[in-house]
Amino acid sequence: MAPVLLRAVSWRALLGLTAAGGATGALAVLLRSGPSLLVLQLSMVLVGAAAACALDEPAAAVVAACPVRRSTQVLLRAVAALVAVAVGVADLLAWWARSSVDRVLLLELVGCWVLGFALAVLARARLDEPAETVASGVALALLSTLLIAPIGRHLVLFPGDDQLTRGVRTWWLVLAGCAVGLLIAVPERRWARKGR
Amino acid sequence: MTTTMAGSRVGALAKVEVRRYATHPVFLVGAALWAVTTAIGVHNAKDDVYAPPMSAAVFLGLFGVVVGFRLTRSLERAAEAVDVVPASLQERVGALLLAALLPGALGLVSAVVCLTVPDAAGDWAYGTWSGGERAAIVVAMAAGSALGGPLLGVMSARWLRFPGAVVVPVVAVSAWGIVGNGWTANNQDSLGWLLVRLFSPFAFFTTLDTDPGKPHAVESWRGNPWFFLLWVLLLCAFAAVVALLKDAEGATAASLRRALVVVVVLALASFALAVVTGPDHASISSSTGTSRL
Numbered sequence: 001m002a003p004v005l006l007r008a009v010s011w012r013a014l015l016g017l018t019a020a021g022g023a024t025g026a027l028a029v030l031l032r033s034g035p036s037l038l039v040l041q042l043s044m045v046l047v048g049a050a051a052a053c054a055l056d057e058p059a060a061a062v063v064a065a066c067p068v069r070r071s072t073q074v075l076l077r078a079v080a081a082l083v084a085v086a087v088g089v090a091d092l093l094a095w096w097a098r099s100s101v102d103r104v105l106l107l108e109l110v111g112c113w114v115l116g117f118a119l120a121v122l123a124r125a126r127l128d129e130p131a132e133t134v135a136s137g138v139a140l141a142l143l144s145t146l147l148i149a150p151i152g153r154h155l156v157l158f159p160g161d162d163q164l165t166r167g168v169r170t171w172w173l174v175l176a177g178c179a180v181g182l183l184i185a186v187p188e189r190r191w192a193r194k195g196r
Numbered sequence: 197m198t199t200t201m202a203g204s205r206v207g208a209l210a211k212v213e214v215r216r217y218a219t220h221p222v223f224l225v226g227a228a229l230w231a232v233t234t235a236i237g238v239h240n241a242k243d244d245v246y247a248p249p250m251s252a253a254v255f256l257g258l259f260g261v262v263v264g265f266r267l268t269r270s271l272e273r274a275a276e277a278v279d280v281v282p283a284s285l286q287e288r289v290g291a292l293l294l295a296a297l298l299p300g301a302l303g304l305v306s307a308v309v310c311l312t313v314p315d316a317a318g319d320w321a322y323g324t325w326s327g328g329e330r331a332a333i334v335v336a337m338a339a340g341s342a343l344g345g346p347l348l349g350v351m352s353a354r355w356l357r358f359p360g361a362v363v364v365p366v367v368a369v370s371a372w373g374i375v376g377n378g379w380t381a382n383n384q385d386s387l388g389w390l391l392v393r394l395f396s397p398f399a400f401f402t403t404l405d406t407d408p409g410k411p412h413a414v415e416s417w418r419g420n421p422w423f424f425l426l427w428v429l430l431l432c433a434f435a436a437v438v439a440l441l442k443d444a445e446g447a448t449a450a451s452l453r454r455a456l457v458v459v460v461v462l463a464l465a466s467f468a469l470a471v472v473t474g475p476d477h478a479s480i481s482s483s484t485g486t487s488r489l
Contacts, residue, residue: 013360020364024371035378042371049363056359129359132269136262136362140222143370144229147254149247150236151229 001068002076009080010056013131017053018084021046025091032098038146040095041108041158045142047088048112049135054081055120056129071186074121085113104164108157111171112142118178121185205283209291216267217295217346226259227302234306241314243321243412244404248314252306252338253398256299257345258366263299264349265362267292268439272353286440286448289350293436296346303342307335320481323402323416332421333401340428341398345369347435348397354442373398380417384478384489387471390418394470397431399424405480413482415489420474423466430463 025043028036054077088109095105116138123130145157152158157174159167217223230251237248271288283291311334316322322330352365376393377400383389393399401421405413437456444452478489 010359012358016358017360017363020367024367027371027375031375031379033379034382035374038374038378039371042367042374046363046367049360049367053360131360132266132362135360136222136265136366139363139366140226140259140262143258143366144254147370148229148233148251150233150251 005068005073005076006080008057009077010053010058010129010131011080013053013056014050014080014083017046017050017135018087021050021084022087022091025088026094029091029094029098040091040105041146042143043091044088044109044112045139045146047084047109048116048138048142050084051081051113051116052120052134052138053131054078054084054117055124055134056131057124058129074182074186077121078117081113081117085109088113104159104168107168107171111157111174112138114175114178115142118181118185122181125185206287206290206294209283209288210294213267213291213295214298217263217298220263220267222259222266223263223299226255226263230255230302230306234309238309238313241310241316243317243414245310245314245316245321246333246337246400246402247404248310249306249334249337252303253341253345256303256306256338257341257398258370260296260299260342260345261349261352261366261369262362264292264296264346265353265365266349267295268350268353285443289354289439289442292350293347293439296343296350299346300339300343303339304335306338306342307331310334310338317412318483320483320486321414323414323481324475324479324486325401325416325421329401329421332425336421336425336428337398337400340425340432344397344428344432344435347432347439351435351439354439369397372396377403381415384415384417390471393417394419394424394427394467397428411482411484413480416475416479416481418475418478420470423470423473426466427463427470430459430466433459434463 021043024046025040028039028043031039089106092105092109096102116134119138120130120134123134127133142157145152145155156163156166156170233251233255234248237251241248268289271292311331325333348365348369349362352361356364373396376389376396377398380386380389380393380400381403399419401417401419401424403415403417405415434456437452437459441449441452441456479486480489
C-alpha cells in the first residue's frame with residue numbers, strides 16, 4: 001500500500017521546490033561571501049515551502065476511500081517530504097565543510113521543514129491541496145522575519161550572533177507548537193473533503 | 197464607440213477587482229505589517245533613512261505577488277460563472293492589473309512618508325544623492341515594488357502552470373534582490389555587480405556601515421536613480437503586457453506584441469542608461485565628510 005500512496009504525492013511541486021532550494025543553497029555555498037548566509041537561509045525557506053507540498057492530494061476523493069489510517073498517510077507524506085530536508089542537509093554539510101559547524105543552522109533548517117509540514121497537515125483538514133496556501137504563507141512569514149529588521153528583532157528565527165539564545169528558544173517553541181498541531185490534526189477520522 | 201464601451205467595462209470590472217484585492221486576507225495582513233513596520237522604521241531612521249521603504253517592498257510588493265497570483269487563479273477557476281459577463285478574458289485580466297494601483301498608491305504614500313518624516317542624523321545620512329535623486333530612489337523602492345509585485349503575481353499565474361508555482365516568483369525576486377544588493381556591498385565599484393544589482397526590480401543605492409569602533413557611515417553606490425526608476429516602471433509595464441498576452445488572439449495579440457517590443461526596447465535603454473550614467477565610483481559619507489571608497 002505504501003508505494004501506491006507515495007505515488008499519489010504531488011511530486012512535481014515537491015521536487016520542483018526542493019530543487020530550487022537545493023540550487024539556492026548551492027549558490028550560497030559556492031559564493032561564500034557577502035550575504036551568502038542570507039541566501040542559505042532563503043534555501044531553508046524553500047525547504048519549508050516544499051515540505052508543505054507533500055500533503056497535496058489531487059486525487060483526494062479516491063485516497064479518502066482507501067482503507068489506510070490517517071496517521072499512516074501522514075507518516076508516508078512525511079517520508080516523501082524528507083526529500084526536501086535531505087537536500088537542505090546536503091547543502092548545510094557543504095556549508096559546514098567550508099566554514100565552522102553552526103548547529104543553529106541545522107535547527108533553522110529542521111524548523112522550517114517541520115513548520116511547513118505541520119501547517120500543511122493542519123490545513124489538509126480543510127483543503128485537498130493545501131500547498132498553494134501554506135507554501136506561500138510559510139514563505140512570506142519566514143521572508144518577513146529574514147528581510148525586515150523590526151520583525152526579525154521581535155520574532156527571532158534567523159538570529160545573528162547576538163541573539164542566538166533567543167533564536168534557539170523561539171525555534172524550540174515553534175517545534176513544540178508544531179508537535180501539538182500534529183497531535184491535534186492526526187486523530188483517526190477521515191479528512192473532510194470540502195470545496196476548494 | 198467600441199473602445200469606449202470596452203473602457204467602461206474594464207472600469208466597472210476594475211472597481212470589483214480593487215474591492216477583491218482590498219479584502220484579500222494576505223493583502224490585509226501585509227498592509228497591517230507595512231503600516232506598523234514603516235512607522236517604526238521611520239521613527240528610528242536617524243542614519244538609516246533608506247531602510248523604511250523596504251517594508252513597502254516586502255509587505256506590499258512580495259505579499260502582493262501572492263495576492264495577484266491567487267486572485268488571478270480564482271478568476272480562472274470562476275471563469276465559467278464569469279463568462280456570463282460581456283467582457284473578454286483580456287478585459288478581466290486588465291481589470292485585475294488595474295487593481296495593482298491600490299498597493300501602488302500605498303507604496304507612494306510610503307515613499308512620501310519616508311521622504312518627509314525621517315529625523316536624519318545629518319545630511320551625510322542621505323549619502324551623495326541630491327533631493328531629486330533621493331525621491332527617485334525611494335519611489336522606486338517603495339512604490340515601484342508595491343506596484344510591480346501584484347503585476348508579477350498576475351503574470352506568473354497566467355503563465356506558470358505547475359503546482360507550487362506561487363512560491364517561485366516570491367523567492368526568485370527575493371533571491372535576485374539579496375544577491376545583487378548583498379554582493380555589491382563587498383564590490384562597490386564592480387561593473388559586474390552593478391549590472392546584477394540594477395537588473396533587479398529592487399535595488400539599494402546606499403548601505404549603512406556600522407563597523408564597531410567607527411562612526412556610522414553611508415556608502416553611496418554607482419548607478420542613476422532616475423533611469424532605474426524608469427526601468428522599474430517599464431518592468432511593471434512588461435509584466436502587465438505579458439499577462440495580457442496569454443490567450444490573446446487576432447488584432448489584440450498583434451497590438452500587445454507590438455507594445456511588448458516597445459516596452460522591452462525602452463526598458464533595456466533605461467537599464468543601460470541607469471548603468472552608464474550617474475556616479476562612476478562609490479563614495480562614503482559620515483559626519484566627518486565624504487570621500488571616495
